[in-house]
Structure formats: C-alpha cells, structure tokens
Amino acid sequence: MSPANVKVTHGATRAGxxxxxxxxxxxxxxxxxGIVAVVLIWSLVGRLLAHPSLLPSPVAVLGAxxxxxAGEIGADILASIVHLAAGYSIGVVIGLLLAVLCARFENxxxxxxxxxxxxxxxxxxxxxxxxxLMFGVSESVPIFLIAYAATFPIFVNTLDGxxxxxxxxxxxxxxxxxxxxxxxxxxVIPGALPYVLTGARLSLGVAxxxxxxxxxxGGDAGLGWRIMWYQEFFAMDKVMAIILVIGVLGFVADxxxxxxxxxxxxxxxxxx
Amino acid sequence: MSRRRSKILVVSALAVLLLAWEGAVVLxxxxxxxxxxxxxxxxxxxxxADGTLLVALAxxxxxxxxxxxxxxxxxxxxxxAMGLLPWVNLAMRPVTExxxxxxxxxxxxxxxxxxxxxxNAALFVVAYAAVFPFILNAAQAARAVDxxxxxxxxxxxxxxxxxxxxxxxxxxxxxxxxxxxIALAIAWSSIIAAELALGVKIESGGRSVAxxxxxxxxxxxxxxxxxxxxxxxxxxxxxxxxIDAVLRRLRDTLLPWARR
Numbered sequence: 411m412s413p414a415n416v417k418v419t420h421g422a423t424r425a426g427x428x429x430x431x432x433x434x435x436x437x438x439x440x441x442x443x444g445i446v447a448v449v450l451i452w453s454l455v456g457r458l459l460a461h462p463s464l465l466p467s468p469v470a471v472l473g474a475x476x477x478x479x480a481g482e483i484g485a486d487i488l489a490s491i492v493h494l495a496a497g498y499s500i501g502v503v504i505g506l507l508l509a510v511l512c513a514r515f516e517n518x519x520x521x522x523x524x525x526x527x528x529x530x531x532x533x534x535x536x537x538x539x540x541x542x543l544m545f546g547v548s549e550s551v552p553i554f555l556i557a558y559a560a561t562f563p564i565f566v567n568t569l570d571g572x573x574x575x576x577x578x579x580x581x582x583x584x585x586x587x588x589x590x591x592x593x594x595x596x597x598v599i600p601g602a603l604p605y606v607l608t609g610a611r612l613s614l615g616v617a618x619x620x621x622x623x624x625x626x627x628g629g630d631a632g633l634g635w636r637i638m639w640y641q642e643f644f645a646m647d648k649v650m651a652i653i654l655v656i657g658v659l660g661f662v663a664d665x666x667x668x669x670x671x672x673x674x675x676x677x678x679x680x681x682x
Numbered sequence: 683m684s685r686r687r688s689k690i691l692v693v694s695a696l697a698v699l700l701l702a703w704e705g706a707v708v709l710x711x712x713x714x715x716x717x718x719x720x721x722x723x724x725x726x727x728x729x730x731a732d733g734t735l736l737v738a739l740a741x742x743x744x745x746x747x748x749x750x751x752x753x754x755x756x757x758x759x760x761x762x763a764m765g766l767l768p769w770v771n772l773a774m775r776p777v778t779e780x781x782x783x784x785x786x787x788x789x790x791x792x793x794x795x796x797x798x799x800x801x802n803a804a805l806f807v808v809a810y811a812a813v814f815p816f817i818l819n820a821a822q823a824a825r826a827v828d829x830x831x832x833x834x835x836x837x838x839x840x841x842x843x844x845x846x847x848x849x850x851x852x853x854x855x856x857x858x859x860x861x862x863x864i865a866l867a868i869a870w871s872s873i874i875a876a877e878l879a880l881g882v883k884i885e886s887g888g889r890s891v892a893x894x895x896x897x898x899x900x901x902x903x904x905x906x907x908x909x910x911x912x913x914x915x916x917x918x919x920x921x922x923x924x925i926d927a928v929l930r931r932l933r934d935t936l937l938p939w940a941r942r
C-alpha cells in the first residue's frame with residue numbers, strides 16, 4: 411500500500427473496500443472464464459470429431475450424470491467408500507504402528523526399515539496381478555491395494571516427525587520430572603502430529619489412485635469398476651460422468667483432510 | 683549397535699527369512715500356487731533369457747519417457763505462466779485442480795477410444811499423470827522467483843525472452859527437477875496400471891504382448907506362473923528405484939547449487 415493511502419479518512423476506506431470488492435469480483439470472473447473456456451473447447455472438439463460418442467458434449471455428460479445420480483451410482487459410490495475406508499484404515503494403522511515401533515525400539519527398526527525400503531519402490535499397481543491371483547476378482551483386491559499404498563507415506567512421515575522432535579524439549583520435559591506417558595502425550599504427539607497429518611494426506615492421495623486402479627482392473631463393484639462396465643456398453647457419456655464424480659470426490663476428500671490439518675494445527679501450519 | 687554389526691544382522695535375518703520361505707513352500711508341496719525364492723529366480727532367468735522381459739521392458743520404458751516428455755513440455759510452461767502472471771493463475775487454477783483430482787487410470791476407456799489399444803492409450807495416461815507435478819512445482823517455483831531480480835532485469839532493459847532465460851529458468855530449475863523426479867515415479871506406476879488395464883483387453887483379443895504390464899497379464903492368465911509374476915513385480919520395483927537414484931545423481935551433477 412502506498413504512503414498516500416495511509417492517511418485515509420472514513421470515506422476513503424469505504425472507497426478502498428469497494429475497490430477491494432471489485433478486484434475480488436474480477437478474480438472470480440477470471441476463474442469462471444477459465445472453466446468456461448475449457449467447456450467451450452471441449453464441446454468444440456467434440457463437434458469437430460464428427461461422432462458424438464467419441465467425445466460426448468458437456469451437455470450430454472451432464473445429462474448422463476443426472477441419470478446416474480438419480481439411479482444406480484449411489485451403490486457404486488458407497489462401494490468405493492467402503493473399499494477406501496477399509497483399506498485406508500488398515501494401511502494407516504499398519505503404517506503408524508510400524509513407525510511407532512521403529513521409533514521406540516531401535517532393534518526392530520534395523521529390521522523393519524530395510525523391508526520397507528525394498529517394498530516401497532514396488533507400487534501398489536505392481537501388486538495387481540498377484541492380488542488377482544490371491545483374491546480373485548473381488549472387493550479384496552481394491553482393499554488390499556489401498557491398504558498397501560496407504561501404508562508407506564504415513565510410515566515415512568510419522569517416523570520422520572518423531573525423529574525430528576526437538577531434543578531440547580524432550581530433555582527439558584525429562585529433567586523437569588515428566589513421566590514417560592506425559593512426555594508422549596505432551597511432547598511427542600504434538601511434535602509429530604504435523605508430519606503424521608501430512609503423511610495421512612499423502613496416503614489418502616495414493617490410496618485414491620489405488621482404489622480406482624484396483625476397482626477398474628480387479629474389482630466387482632465401485633466407481634472404477636463401473637467405468638469398465640459402461641465402457642462395455644460404449645456409453646462414453648456415462649464413463650465421463652463417472653470420471654467427473656471421481657474427480658469431485660477426490661477433491662472433496664483432500665479438501666476435508668486439508669481442513670482437518672488446519673484445524674488441528676492452528677499453531678503449526680505445515681507446508682502442504 | 684554399530685552400523686557394521688547391524689548391517690550383518692539385517693542381511694542374516696533376511697537370509698533366514700528367505701530360507702524359511704523356501705523351506706515352507708517346498709515342504710508343504712505348494713510350489714504350484716505359491717511363489718518361492720528359487721522358483722522366482724528360475725522363472726526370472728527364463729523370461730530374461732528368452733528376451734520377452736527385455737522387449738516388454740523396452741516398450742514400457744519408451745512409453746514412459748515419451749509420456750514424461752509430453753507432460754514436461756505441457757506442464758513446465760503452463761506452471762511458469764501460472765506462477766508469473768496472476769490472471770493466468772486465476773484462470774487455470776480451478777481447471778488444473780479439478781483435473782488433478784481425477785485418477786489418471788480412469789481415463790483408460792476414453793484413451794482407448796481416442797488412441798487405440800496399441801499403446802498410445804497408455805501413453806496418454808502417462809502424460810496425464812506426469813503433467814500435474816510439473817504444473818504445480820513450476821508454478822510454485824515461478825512464484826518464488828525473487829521479485830527484485832525481475833524488477834532489476836526489467837529496469838535494466840531486459841526483454842521478456844532474456845528475463846525468462848537469465849532469471850526465471852535458473853531460479854526455477856531446482857524445483858522443476860524435483861517435479862521431474864515425482865513425475866517420473868508417477869509415470870512409471872501409471873504405465874504399469876495402464877498396461878494392466880489394457881492387457882486384460884488385449885489378451886482376450888489374442889493380440890501380442892506390448893509392455894511389462896501386458897506381460898504380467900499374460901503371465902497371470904495364460905501361463906499362470908506365480909514366480910514369474912513376482913519376478914515382474916520385483917523388476918517394476920527395481921526400475922522405479924533406479925529411476926529415482928539416477929535422477930538424484932543427475933541433479934547433484936547438473937545443479938550443484940540445489941544440493942541439500
């Protein structure tokens with residue numbers, strides 16, 4: 411703000427507020443224009459491609475979405491959420507547990523970390539054939555893949571968070587006579603929480619991708635499976651509608667965890 | 683515990699684990715349905731010796747690199763424009779954020795429709811997966827360019843081309859390199875996913891095997907060789923490990939000022 415603006419009277423602040431509002435309005439308009447442009451290009455390309463089933467128009471996809479929302483998609487969303495909830499909680503519990511064990515017992519750490527380091531580069535995707543062999547085409551495939559994918563980010567971040575704890579704080583608590591439990595609840599957990607939550611968010615991201623891939627290739631229910639189902643019927647408008655739903659749900663899930671992060675960590679904003 | 687001793691301990695523990703695994707499978711006579719170490723090595727040797735593995739690996743890697751480059755070519759300029767020009771950021775952010783939330787693999791049916799089963803559909807999925815790390819990181823890096831450097835360059839009469847070349851590129855390069863590492867890792871796991879999804883389709887049509895993912899599908903449904911499957915998995919892991927190691931080494935030699 412320029413120095414001239416500092417000596418403002420009451421009326422001038424109102425003008426300033428109006429200008430602020432105008433700027434905000436303009437930025438909203440530009441954002442909307444971006445989306446409108448994409449939709450326009452999308453329908454133009456669809457028209458040029460000659461055949462509407464190659465790239466269904468935005469209107470067709472919205473229509474398909476309405477049909478889906480009115481009917482069967484609820485069951486698919488539910489199935490996907492069940493897969494995600496089951497797999498994600500298994501993965502997060504295993505990841506947290508292993509990280510806590512590694513941090514607490516150095517002897518175990520020597521064994522756990524090499525195993526994790528060997529498994530980590532093998533993405534969940536690479537397990538799909540084995541998972542198919544072990545479980546057959548069933549809900550176990552996506553759940554297994556989600557759990558596997560979710561384990562690593564939270565493990566790595568939690569361990570990192572515990573290791574980065576401020577030694578000074580630990581020593582201070584210890585020398586002031588705090589008990590082991592007290593140190594855990596008042597120093598270790600608050601100190602590691604930002605990293606744990608970052609890990610939880612990263613885990614959710616990879617879990618989401620694993621869910622779609624697992625359902626698409628080896629599931630018998632869920633959004634990913636439904637994509638393949640509609641592909642068999644060559645219903646591309648419905649395929650795109652489901653892609654849209656996957657995008658929106660993925661965005662909402664990430665936003666929810668980001669909100670949780672902000673809420674729990676008002677005192678310690680972590681770079682996301 | 684000393685480093686050396688703990689290393690010996692780990693190696694021997696892993697050796698014991700492998701032996702126990704081998705013993706358990708062989709003693710229970712479950713060699714047909716369970717993978718075991720010596721079987722994995724034998725199957726691995728077989729598919730390496732007859733060349734199928736190398737051909738598939740080459741096919742996958744070629745598509746990964748092409749998709750990765752497409753992602754970089756689209757993502758880096760977009761990201762830098764978003765980071766430098768506020769109105770581009772406003773217009774593009776909602777679009778990129780909403781597209782980013784879509785799992786790349788979900789595009790497979792449409793990609794097959796547009797580009798065919800031959801492998802270009804997989805290429806599309808890879809490029810789609812790789813573009814977002816580039817956009818996000820390039821935008822963040824461009825936003826972090828020191829405004830005073832930009833102003834100084836402008837005041838000294840530098841044109842937009844020179845500013846890009848002499849100010850923006852050197853300062854964003856380290857972050858873009860990080861983006862490349864993330865993008866390549868995601869690209870590699872997407873190609874496998876895409877090929878697996880395609881493979882299920884291709885295999886039913888009796889078409890030839892094209893990539894590592896398709897090779898694994900064929901192994902699963904045609905040969906039913908568990909050991910080869912595990913070997914393929916290990917190869918996938920090894921490749922992503924090598925990709926990361928090579929890129930990290932490359933960063934340290936190319937961008938010594940970015941070393942951490």
